Amino acid sequence: MSGAPVLASQVRNVLRSRWIAAYAVMLFLAAALLIRFGGGGERALLSLVNVVLALVPLVSVVFGTLYVYHAREFIELLLTQPIGRGGLYLALFGGLALPLSAAFLLGVGAPLAVAAMQEPGIVRQLSTLLAVGVLLTLVFTGLALLVAVTIEDRAKGLGAALLVWLACTALYDGVILLVITAFRDYPLELPTLILTALNPVDLARVTLLLTFDVAALMGYTGAVFERAFGGGFGLALAVALLLVSAAIPFAAGLYWFRRRDL
Amino acid sequence: MTADSTVGVPSRAAVSLRALRKRYGRLEVLRGVDLDIAEGRITAIVGPNAAGKTTLIKSILGLVRRRDGVIRVGGETVGLDPSYRRGIGYMPQAARFPEQLTGTEVLALLRGVRGEAAERDERLIDQLELRASLPTPVAAMSGGTRQKLNAAVAFLFRPKLLILDEPTAGLDPVASAVLKDRIKAAPGEGQTVILTSHIMSEIQELADLVVFLVEGSIRFQGSIASLVERTGEDRLERAVARMMRES
Numbered sequence: 001m002s003g004a005p006v007l008a009s010q011v012r013n014v015l016r017s018r019w020i021a022a023y024a025v026m027l028f029l030a031a032a033l034l035i036r037f038g039g040g041g042e043r044a045l046l047s048l049v050n051v052v053l054a055l056v057p058l059v060s061v062v063f064g065t066l067y068v069y070h071a072r073e074f075i076e077l078l079l080t081q082p083i084g085r086g087g088l089y090l091a092l093f094g095g096l097a098l099p100l101s102a103a104f105l106l107g108v109g110a111p112l113a114v115a116a117m118q119e120p121g122i123v124r125q126l127s128t129l130l131a132v133g134v135l136l137t138l139v140f141t142g143l144a145l146l147v148a149v150t151i152e153d154r155a156k157g158l159g160a161a162l163l164v165w166l167a168c169t170a171l172y173d174g175v176i177l178l179v180i181t182a183f184r185d186y187p188l189e190l191p192t193l194i195l196t197a198l199n200p201v202d203l204a205r206v207t208l209l210l211t212f213d214v215a216a217l218m219g220y221t222g223a224v225f226e227r228a229f230g231g232g233f234g235l236a237l238a239v240a241l242l243l244v245s246a247a248i249p250f251a252a253g254l255y256w257f258r259r260r261d262l
Numbered sequence: 263m264t265a266d267s268t269v270g271v272p273s274r275a276a277v278s279l280r281a282l283r284k285r286y287g288r289l290e291v292l293r294g295v296d297l298d299i300a301e302g303r304i305t306a307i308v309g310p311n312a313a314g315k316t317t318l319i320k321s322i323l324g325l326v327r328r329r330d331g332v333i334r335v336g337g338e339t340v341g342l343d344p345s346y347r348r349g350i351g352y353m354p355q356a357a358r359f360p361e362q363l364t365g366t367e368v369l370a371l372l373r374g375v376r377g378e379a380a381e382r383d384e385r386l387i388d389q390l391e392l393r394a395s396l397p398t399p400v401a402a403m404s405g406g407t408r409q410k411l412n413a414a415v416a417f418l419f420r421p422k423l424l425i426l427d428e429p430t431a432g433l434d435p436v437a438s439a440v441l442k443d444r445i446k447a448a449p450g451e452g453q454t455v456i457l458t459s460h461i462m463s464e465i466q467e468l469a470d471l472v473v474f475l476v477e478g479s480i481r482f483q484g485s486i487a488s489l490v491e492r493t494g495e496d497r498l499e500r501a502v503a504r505m506m507r508e509s
Binding site: 004005006008010011070071072073074076078080083085214218258259261262 | 296318322324325326327328342344345346347350352354357358359360361362363367370371372373374376415425436437493
């Protein structure tokens with residue numbers, strides 16, 4: 001039996017949540033204010049990158065985790081119906097990722113679309129920012145589901161979700177910095193490149209910075225990144241790696257969900 | 263285990279459990295349960311807290327996966343294929359439906375999952391006077407109305423097997439009476455009912471057969487009358503209390 005009816009109802013339920021509306025409004029205000037007071041055009045987009053890289057993972061992972069915990073009894077009830085666990089898991093993922101992506105696209109996309117009309121040169125950067133934001137939503141929704149299906153206790157699960165966000169947005173960079181400092185006498189471009197590719201937030205940051213042609217600010221490492229992720233092929237590689245980053249937690253969560261006792 | 267042969271357990275079983283075992287870490291919750299739930303009868307599962315009642319029900323529903331033993335529902339072996347649940351209606355003790363959906367949307371969702379061709383029975387919606395509340399979002403429904411929706415969902419697709427966990431909990435006396443009447447009528451419509459309840463007078467009123475579970479093992483299965491007679495008590499409540507003390 002298909003999970004399509006569950007997906008449709010989950011999307012409807014999440015879209016009606018005031019938290020999703022608040023998320024869209026918050027992004028809209030951030031984007032509009034940065035465009036108005038942030039220097040306009042590419043500079044505003046660059047400022048917005050930092051907002052997107054922090055806020056999208058945080059909201060996706062925390063909202064997603066809490067939503068699944070809140071829906072636990074209903075998930076159980078659905079699993080007493082003739083529906084497979086795989087279909088239900090996919091419906092839960094889609095039911096969260098689609099409204100979160102829609103809120104992001106609306107919140108960030110609407111003011112930037114207006115800006116792009118006045119400055120057509122930023123359309124490429126705008127499109128990349130929107131695509132990366134959606135990909136980060138998929139990655140962190142997958143992580144949210146993984147946390148919620150593997151950790152029984154809600155408080156611990158919420159703690160783990162926040163830890164995942166903190167690890168990806170701040171702690172991981174600290175580790176990279178530590179590695180660079182400890183092995184500064186060795187050529188570190190390739191290891192840094194690999195370490196960056198392993199963290200979706202860092203990968204998203206590098207991809208966006210390369211789109212804004214500010215790789216030169218990152219020195220020789222920037223040049224290495226430019227070679228790896230710059231240009232059409234590099235962008236496709238970054239997108240593919242972000243999709244893999246989304247697929248891994250999704251698959252791990254699905255594996256666990258199929259086997260766990262409810 | 264004591265088996266009551268005087269009741270004449272029908273030859274056909276709606277649910278069969280063979281050597282059902284479940285363990286959570288070191289705790290063995292079900293210890294090799296063998297049980298046949300008689301078709302077209304109302305069977306109550308009773309026992310003290312932590313006896314394994316919920317785990318047993320969840321195993322039949324396919325919610326408990328990592329277990330040993332064989333479960334058959336309507337002759338189909340319970341495994342990974344969810345299609346056997348087409349014949350099951352489940353009423354949990356307290357269902358939580360998506361808050362932003364209306365009652366109508368919840369029912370539409372379940373119809374979508376079951377397929378539009380699935381046979382429907384909406385009598386309980388009217389009998390419980392639920393229809394007027396269906397356009398209301400679940401978030402705005404009272405606890406009693408949610409519980410009525412929960413009951414209506416269990417009976418909605420004319421399931422052959424009804425599994426009802428504390429079915430009257432949270433219902434007002436009128437709704438409770440309506441639901442009890444519906445449960446009592448179920449065997450007449452070819453339905454088998456498994457129910458749990460902590461209210462022994464309710465079990466005495468509704469059930470034909472009783473399964474007494476203690477620490478994951480069946481201590482008694484048979485008619486309520488024979489359980490009462492066996493313990494020398496005059497009511498089921500006292501009979502069950504006595505068995506609990508003895509076990």
